[in-house]
Amino acid sequence: MVRVNWDPNANVTKQAEQLGKRKSQSQEALLDAAEQFEALFLYQLMSEMRRTVPDTDLLGNRQAEKLFQSMLDQEMATHSAKSQGVGLAKMIYEQMSRYVSDDD
Numbered sequence: 001m002v003r004v005n006w007d008p009n010a011n012v013t014k015q016a017e018q019l020g021k022r023k024s025q026s027q028e029a030l031l032d033a034a035e036q037f038e039a040l041f042l043y044q045l046m047s048e049m050r051r052t053v054p055d056t057d058l059l060g061n062r063q064a065e066k067l068f069q070s071m072l073d074q075e076m077a078t079h080s081a082k083s084q085g086v087g088l089a090k091m092i093y094e095q096m097s098r099y100v101s102d103d104d
Helices: 012-021 025-051 063-082 088-099
Strands: none
Touching: 025 063, 025 088
């Protein structure tokens, strides 16, 4: 008599999908680099947009405010790139992933 270890709660389809979605270390590094590039692009975009707003000396020296705005822009750009942003990272990854090996 042959004994089969079968669990009706095991979802083989879900496990197969998870294996298909796994990326190699090179692909993960490419995705990270693409997100960093998008974050840099968005940071530069926000910085240039802020430069278009005229400065005023009404409140005196605003060096601390400018430093805070710069840090805020950097964090907003990083967060935006991590959460699908403008899609630049996705396009870079799709274009460059064909040149990266699937196995490490």
